[in-house]
Amino acid sequence: MESVIERITRGRFWDFHGGIHPPEQKFLTKNKPIKQLPLPKQLIIPLQQHIGREGDLLVSIGDHVLKGQALTLSTNPMVVPIHAPTSGVISAIKMSVIAHPSGLSQLCVFLDVDGEDTWRKREVCPDLAQLSNHEIIEKIADAGIAGMGGAGFPTHIKVNSKPDIKFLIINGAECEPYITADDLLMMEQSNAIVDGIKILDRLLTPTVILIGIEDNKPKAIQALQQATKTIDKIKVCVVPTKYPTGGEKQLVQILTGQEVKSGRLPIHDGIVMQNIATCFAINEAVRHDTPLIRRVVTVTGQALKKPQNVWALLGTPVNFLLEQCDVENIDNEKQPVIMGGPMMGFSVSSELVPIVKTSNCILVPSKTEMPSAFEKESKEVECIRCGQCSDVCPSQLLPQELQWSAKAKDYSQLEKLNLRDCIDCGACAYVCPSQIPLVHYYRIAKAEIRQQQQLDLKAEKAKIRFEARKLRLEKEKIARQEKHKKAAAARKAAMNKATPEAEGAKSAVAAALARVKAKKASKEQTSTVDSPSNSSADNVDDQKSQVAAAIARAKAKKKLKEASSEKPITTSETVNSTVEVKATQTQQTSPEDKKAKIAAAVARAKAKKLSKSTDTTDKASANEESTEEMSVQKTVNSDDKKAKIAAAIAKAKAKKLKNSANISDAEKQVDDAPIQSIVNADDKKAKVAAAIAKAKSKALSKANAKIAAEEKIEASESANNSDVLPIGATDKKAKIAAAIAKAKAKKKLKETNTIEENNQDGV
Ligand code: SF4
Numbered sequence: 011m012e013s014v015i016e017r018i019t020r021g022r023f024w025d026f027h028g029g030i031h032p033p034e035q036k037f038l039t040k041n042k043p044i045k046q047l048p049l050p051k052q053l054i055i056p057l058q059q060h061i062g063r064e065g066d067l068l069v070s071i072g073d074h075v076l077k078g079q080a081l082t083l084s085t086n087p088m089v090v091p092i093h094a095p096t097s098g099v100i101s102a103i104k105m106s107v108i109a110h111p112s113g114l115s116q117l118c119v120f121l122d123v124d125g126e127d128t129w130r131k132r133e134v135c136p137d138l139a140q141l142s143n144h145e146i147i148e149k150i151a152d153a154g155i156a157g158m159g160g161a162g163f164p165t166h167i168k169v170n171s172k173p174d175i176k177f178l179i180i181n182g183a184e185c186e187p188y189i190t191a192d193d194l195l196m197m198e199q200s201n202a203i204v205d206g207i208k209i210l211d212r213l214l215t216p217t218v219i220l221i222g223i224e225d226n227k228p229k230a231i232q233a234l235q236q237a238t239k240t241i242d243k244i245k246v247c248v249v250p251t252k253y254p255t256g257g258e259k260q261l262v263q264i265l266t267g268q269e270v271k272s273g274r275l276p277i278h279d280g281i282v283m284q285n286i287a288t289c290f291a292i293n294e295a296v297r298h299d300t301p302l303i304r305r306v307v308t309v310t311g312q313a314l315k316k317p318q319n320v321w322a323l324l325g326t327p328v329n330f331l332l333e334q335c336d337v338e339n340i341d342n343e344k345q346p347v348i349m350g351g352p353m354m355g356f357s358v359s360s361e362l363v364p365i366v367k368t369s370n371c372i373l374v375p376s377k378t379e380m381p382s383a384f385e386k387e388s389k390e391v392e393c394i395r396c397g398q399c400s401d402v403c404p405s406q407l408l409p410q411e412l413q414w415s416a417k418a419k420d421y422s423q424l425e426k427l428n429l430r431d432c433i434d435c436g437a438c439a440y441v442c443p444s445q446i447p448l449v450h451y452y453r454i455a456k457a458e459i460r461q462q463q464q465l466d467l468k469a470e471k472a473k474i475r476f477e478a479r480k481l482r483l484e485k486e487k488i489a490r491q492e493k494h495k496k497a498a499a500a501r502k503a504a505m506n507k508a509t510p511e512a513e514g515a516k517s518a519v520a521a522a523l524a525r526v527k528a529k530k531a532s533k534e535q536t537s538t539v540d541s542p543s544n545s546s547a548d549n550v551d552d553q554k555s556q557v558a559a560a561i562a563r564a565k566a567k568k569k570l571k572e573a574s575s576e577k578p579i580t581t582s583e584t585v586n587s588t589v590e591v592k593a594t595q596t597q598q599t600s601p602e603d604k605k606a607k608i609a610a611a612v613a614r615a616k617a618k619k620l621s622k623s624t625d626t627t628d629k630a631s632a633n634e635e636s637t638e639e640m641s642v643q644k645t646v647n648s649d650d651k652k653a654k655i656a657a658a659i660a661k662a663k664a665k666k667l668k669n670s671a672n673i674s675d676a677e678k679q680v681d682d683a684p685i686q687s688i689v690n691a692d693d694k695k696a697k698v699a700a701a702i703a704k705a706k707s708k709a710l711s712k713a714n715a716k717i718a719a720e721e722k723i724e725a726s727e728s729a730n731n732s733d734v735l736p737i738g739a740t741d742k743k744a745k746i747a748a749a750i751a752k753a754k755a756k757k758k759l760k761e762t763n764t765i766e767e768n769n770q771d772g773v
């Protein structure tokens with residue numbers, strides 16, 4: 011079977027699926043040498059011009075920088091530094107529109123060119139033998155080289171591949187219409203390119219090196235064949251022109267016949283591919299210590315008077331390039347400016363968009379040349395399912411289904427349809443009769459998926475960090491517990507040892523425990539003595555006794571008042587009472603008399619008890635009340651006398667009362683009540699006593715009225731029977747006199763009767 015090398019040597023290659031043959035339009039620039047442009051006034055240098063992350067800034071506003079001086083520092087393999095393309099002053103570091111289909115902004119260094127174009131110090135290395143592979147790779151990384159074919163992948167990573175490399179493929183196909191940058195570079199810099207290929211050969215040590223180049227570049231083919239004629243390892247492979255032959259997987263398949271499967275990279279199959287421009291940049295960096303600060307750009311299109319390839323400094327604004335190529339209607343807002351070729355390029359939103367490491371073409375078409383670029387409104391219609399897009403897709407995808415899923419934002423379906431294998435070649439859109447901008451939909455969907463993946467990655471990293479922290483904390487906790495356990499065991503063991511130190515430790519512990527116990531006992535005592543509950547109970551008792559004493563004193567006073575509030579005994583009443591007492595002495599002892607006596611005894615007893623209880627209460631009271639107690643006792647003693655008098659009066663009056671049953675009952679009740687009762691019972695007694703006194707008062711009033719009526723009768727009788735003083739102003743005296751006379755008469759009559767009886771007895 012024919013080997014791959016034999017087949018290549020004989021010039022027989024393979025083909026890839028699909029592809030198209032659009033008008034080349036390369037004649038505009040292919041025969042013009044690369045032009046050196048004057049320095050622009052200002053360069054706008056984006057910090058990130060590759061796949062990966064931007065580096066850390068090394069300069070500030072106002073800094074003067076030299077040509078080739080690093081502006082950022084690489085701190086990560088995926089970070090590629092940028093350099094000053096010429097000497098000048100940093101005038102600003104701010105966000106600015108960059109070369110991106112979405113027109114997004116990015117942090118850029120604004121360099122005001124001083125026109126001197128002064129280089130920093132460089133170390134030229136004409137002999138590569140002086141450098142190790144590591145040093146060569148380091149030089150490539152420091153030069154900020156990234157894939158210049160459009161991908162922008164960091165070159166130092168790609169050339170540091172460890173697996174066995176069978177094929178190193180140099181991509182010189184440059185299949186996209188209009189673009190001739192690589193073609194001119196191969197024509198003008200073939201030896202430098204081959205020197206770059208030699209560096210790669212040393213680093214990667216491939217079995218064979220294949221330079222793939224389309225047959226529409228005869229001068230370039232000739233130049234490379236001339237430059238490699240002494241190197242057997244390098245084969246210049248002229249392949250048929252077909253778009254997109256320049257695609258990585260497509261060129262691999264054409265040159266080697268190997269199809270790189272979905273989800274795999276050529277490196278997985280022992281294949282590394284580098285762009286022609288990248289090879290040139292590698293040689294510049296390694297041999298001449300020149301970082302990547304410029305590149306060849308095809309500025310083309312029928313809207314330009316002077317379309318040509320130029321050496322453009324990175325950061326050169328698009329409008330400067332258009333000025334240098336005499337754009338016809340640059341002030342026309344409708345004039346489209348496309349960065350890249352007509353198949354894979356995108357319209358720039360501003361003419362200040364700068365040239366970056368992956369920019370290979372600026373296309374400024376005329377309206378007749380590319381009418382679709384001037385249309386403001388899309389002419390897209392519904393898909394007619396013609397299937398032409400599938401027929402031309404070099405990745406063998408289903409473009410029509412991809413666009414449906416992209417419109418529906420069905421990312422899982424896009425994953426199933428292998429959207430990741432789409433190389434944005436635009437062949438499908440080129441053939442679509444419905445004029446559906448298929449690549450536009452794919453790019454939006456890819457950006458959204460990339461964003462979602464980044465979010466998922468962040469979430470996953472956060473989850474991993476959380477789990478790691480949780481695990482660490484648990485380990486630390488377990489370690490602490492183990493440490494404490496060991497320390498406790500060590501202490502216990504030390505105490506159990508019968509050493510002076512252990513004894514000392516024991517006694518120290520015992521002393522500490524004793525102190526704690528003593529403290530606790532002292533606290534308990536203090537709480538018992540000074541317990542707020544006890545003291546409050548005492549206070550309550552004290553308050554109760556004081557209240558009881560106060561109640562008793564108040565009762566005594568009330569009693570005294572009641573006694574004193576009784577109707578004062580007038581002289582006439584006293585006399586009458588005396589007369590009545592005397593009169594009653596002659597009478598036999600009646601039940602009323604007994605009741606009166608009992609009432610008098612009850613009153614006296616009450617007075618005594620009240621006096622006693624007051625004394626008792628007063629004694630229990632505080633010392634500061636002793637003076638008041640004595641005065642109360644005196645009052646009670648005097649009240650006792652008064653009570654006795656009142657009792658005597660009541661007794662006398664009771665004799666007069668025939669219907670004093672109520673009084674007797676009340677007295678009985680009082681008499682029957684326990685004298686030794688508690689203070690609360692005394693209150694009731696006091697009320698009863700008050701009722702009795704009230705009843706007595708009423709009865710006394712009635713009795714007085716009755717006595718007065720009797721006296722009137724007696725006075726009238728005496729007036730009729732004897733010469734008695736008439737009733738007038740001396741009424742009371744007359745009454746008394748009449749009573750006395752009546753009593754005397756009764757007494758005399760009694761005595762007379764007695765004498766007569768005695769005489770009769772003596773006869
Ligand atoms: S080429 Fe256009 S119209 Fe035809 S199937 Fe594809 S998307 Fe639909």
Ligand code: SF4
Pocket residue numbers: 399402403404405406407408409431432433434435436437438439448449
């Ligand atoms: S743009 Fe994508 S889907 Fe369309 S032809 Fe190219 S690879 Fe296929």
